Amino acid sequence: MYDIAVVGAGPAGYSAAINARKREKSVIVIGQNTGWLARAERIDNYPGMPGVSGQQMLDAMAAQAKNMGAELRGGVVHQMIDMGGSFALSLGADFVEARKVILASGAKQPKRLPGxxxxxxxxxxxxxxxxxxxxxxxxxxxxxxxxxxxxxxxxxxxxxxxxxxxxxxxxxxxxxxxxxxxxxxxxxxxxxxxxxxxxxxxxxxxxxxxxREVMALSSLLPGLEMDGAFIRVDRGMRTSVPGVFAAGDCTGLPLQVAKAVGEGCIAALTAAQEIG
Ligand SMILES: Cc1cc2nc3c(=O)[nH]c(=O)nc-3n(C[C@H](O)[C@H](O)[C@H](O)COP(=O)(O)OP(=O)(O)OC[C@H]3O[C@@H](n4cnc5c(N)ncnc54)[C@H](O)[C@@H]3O)c2cc1C
The missing domain is CATH 3.50.50.60 (FAD/NAD(P)-binding domain)
Structure with missing residues (x-):
């Protein structure tokens, strides 16, 4: 049982993991290191790291999260089940259990096929x-x-x-x-x-x-309130489902690394505070 499970290994997810570890919470980040940022040739607008490639930035974030004690695990979360007080996340035949979940799954939403x-x-x-x-x-x-x-x-x-x-x-x-x-x-x-x-x-x-690389949010967690294509959150990055937070591109514009990292930090701090 982890304190926090983060769905999505992008800047929002790694920032959430780093900040959860600063609050001494156990945390697992689930996802591949191949999200949107990996496709960016060069980033010039992130403070302190001018001119790096998206992949370099992602690798640095992943290494920092790992060095701080976050567990990193590849794979796709297919479904989240609310167990009343904790969540079970299914990864194929495997399950991960956590008290709180931070959705950091990016803006890409797959279109489901008719039928x-x-x-x-x-x-x-x-x-x-x-x-x-x-x-x-x-x-x-x-x-x-x-x-x-x-x-x-x-x-x-x-x-x-x-x-x-x-x-x-x-x-x-x-x-x-x-x-x-x-x-x-x-x-x-x-x-x-x-x-x-x-x-x-x-x-x-x-x-x-x-x-698929990503799951439609409606099948990942049915009942999650949306704001158009994005997850509805409050200022503490809480979603409509108690115990579930969201951060980064999945919560709305602007789709930028700095905003994703900031929201990942807020989500982790709110989740950590709720865990106590
Ligand atoms: C070509 C390009 C250039 C860009 N240039 C810039 C730039 O110069 N400056 C800037 O600030 N921003 C730039 N961006 C935008 C930036 O990459 C995004 O804003 C940022 O990556 C968002 O971070 P995120 O963590 O919210 O989402 P993402 O980086 O998209 O990460 C989400 C991760 O979650 C994973 N995931 C989704 N669903 C699941 C699931 N069910 N289970 C497990 N994993 C899941 C995805 O596979 C992905 O790895 C650029 C984007 C692109 C595509």
Whole structure:
């Protein structure tokens, strides 16, 4: 059980972790070091670090958080479950438990496919490790983006009769997996998923697994109050869900490192104060 779990390994998340450690709270940061800042060639408007690349800045923040005792863990949080007094964060088949959660997940929000939400848990899954056994000897599709997609597809290939992979593979896929370039536009099926539409063609599958770098906030934590595309927060960075805070690009404009770092600090200090 951690005092604080931070969802998102960007400047807001690392700032939250550093400030939580200054208050001697145990903290875990979950996410890949590959968010928006990693794409910035050069940052000139962050005080004290002129001219560094986004990746250099991220690496320095990650190292500082780690040196101060924050635990850093790769992966994508799929869902948060309110346990009444603590939260369970699911990372595939694994869970992390924390008293407070700081959402620092950035501004990018994935668009869900037509049929995806309706058929989730009925042939559509976000976790091969959890649900793969249900498709033993059957035919699975993987819609892949992000760090987990390839390893999960390879795991599914060890169980399923066939795996077809739609998307860009960041690592080596099992040679038995069929790769298709067409973009998937819909998941099909009535009571259960029956397949998908890709390149205008309807293709049958028993199960459809979807892996993304980020999760839609509405599926990560249903009931979170929004302000348009952004999470509604108060001045202490509290969200509408008690015990859950938000910081950085996910709370609104301006989408800037300095604002993300400032909000990460406030979120951590408010969370630490509530923990006592
Ligand atoms: C090309 C480019 C140039 C830029 N130049 C500048 C600049 O010069 N100056 C400036 O101030 N700003 C600049 N920015 C903006 C700056 O990068 C962002 O404002 C800043 O990174 C926001 O920080 P954040 O921590 O809120 O979000 P992000 O940096 O986006 O980090 C969020 C992280 O959370 C992860 N995540 C999301 N959902 C989950 C989940 N469910 N589980 C686990 N992890 C999750 C994401 O993968 C990501 O790693 C630039 C952005 C880009 C793209």
């Amino acid at each position: 995806e939400e309706r058929l989730l848990g009925r042939g559509v899954s976000y976790c091969g490790t959890c649900d793969g056994m249900l498709y033993r000897g059957r035919h699975a599709a993987v819609i892949g983006a992000g760090p987990e997609a390839v390893s999960e597809a390879n795991f599914l290939m060890s169980l399923c009769a066939s795996v077809t992979y739609f998307g860009k593979a960041d690592a080596e896929l099992d040679s038995r997996i069929k790769v298709r370039d067409e973009r998937v536009t819909e998941i099909t099926g009535g009571m259960r998923a029956q397949g998908l539409i890709a390149g205008g063609e309807e293709l049958p599958f028993d199960g459809v697994f979807i892996f």
